[in-house]
Amino acid sequence: MVNQKYLDKAEVLIEALPYIQRFNRKIVVIKYGGSAMLDEELKRNVIKDAVLLKLVGFKPIIVHGGGKEISRWVGKVGMEPHFVNGLRVTDKDTMEIAEMVLAKVNKELVTLVESLGVQAVGVSGKDGGLLQCKKKLSKGEDIGYVGEVTKVNPKILHDLLERDFLPIVFPIGFDENFDSYNINADDAACAIAEAVEAEKLAFLSDIEGVYRDADDPSTLISELRVDEAENLISDGTVGGGMIPKLKNCIDAIEHGVNRVHILDGRIPHSLLLEIFTNKGIGTAILKDDGEKYYNEHE
Numbered sequence: 001m002v003n004q005k006y007l008d009k010a011e012v013l014i015e016a017l018p019y020i021q022r023f024n025r026k027i028v029v030i031k032y033g034g035s036a037m038l039d040e041e042l043k044r045n046v047i048k049d050a051v052l053l054k055l056v057g058f059k060p061i062i063v064h065g066g067g068k069e070i071s072r073w074v075g076k077v078g079m080e081p082h083f084v085n086g087l088r089v090t091d092k093d094t095m096e097i098a099e100m101v102l103a104k105v106n107k108e109l110v111t112l113v114e115s116l117g118v119q120a121v122g123v124s125g126k127d128g129g130l131l132q133c134k135k136k137l138s139k140g141e142d143i144g145y146v147g148e149v150t151k152v153n154p155k156i157l158h159d160l161l162e163r164d165f166l167p168i169v170f171p172i173g174f175d176e177n178f179d180s181y182n183i184n185a186d187d188a189a190c191a192i193a194e195a196v197e198a199e200k201l202a203f204l205s206d207i208e209g210v211y212r213d214a215d216d217p218s219t220l221i222s223e224l225r226v227d228e229a230e231n232l233i234s235d236g237t238v239g240g241g242m243i244p245k246l247k248n249c250i251d252a253i254e255h256g257v258n259r260v261h262i263l264d265g266r267i268p269h270s271l272l273l274e275i276f277t278n279k280g281i282g283t284a285i286l287k288d289d290g291e292k293y294y295n296e297h298e
């Protein structure tokens, strides 16, 4: 008699097989941010997942933020934050700290990947002219050195992938006058995924996914087509911080990314559970004619 426990384990691995085949040699952009960056254990888990994706033949690219770490350092050096109409301003000094902190976080991530036996290269949006940007206004207000991506030059990423490195990007870029800007990491990940024609873009954040009712976690939506996602925005079902997130997802799909996933980075290995199982664990956003794997396999 074979122990059921072993059979269950084998089943889990076999469930992954079609996805390993389907996504072989495909680019997967992983936006890494939120609480999963502050907890060492979670950080290791996220990086292990990315390393696993790499070693089974995918081409992951990590794009990371570091907002909380930047705020911590701004406080640590005793800088007073400025606000314009309730919005925090990124002045020259803050910009300088942001770049320093993100570079430090970037090298920590590179080190973690390297410690797991995969070669990683960290780049900023300045390297190879990856992210060109301009000043982004917030509701018409100048909030300092906050950038909006105007153009992506993905050559550096293709070169690194070609040579089998795992690229790790932090979203600082320059404008046409070579002034530095801090770019929102979700926006950067989205622009990069479009430019490299990624198969997938996965957002690891502090929310399980998209809910039909924000107050009821049992209403998590497993799969959403772009038109359904647009309706959720226009009919007011989703609100707050989910709106820009969902808009990025829609934008990515309209510009060629096949699937976008919103995942909870606080759940250990959410990335693997999403990619290698039929049901996934977060919300998957698909093209209007995208097949819903979940229903298909039910």
Ligand SMILES: NC(=[NH2+])NCCC[C@H](N)C(=O)O
Pocket: 019, 222, 223, 259, 274, 275, 276, 277, 278, 279, 280, 281, 282, 283, 284, 293, 294
């Ligand atoms: N949240 C979901 N329903 N996810 C389904 C994921 C399906 C498949 N593993 C994929 O990566 O595309």
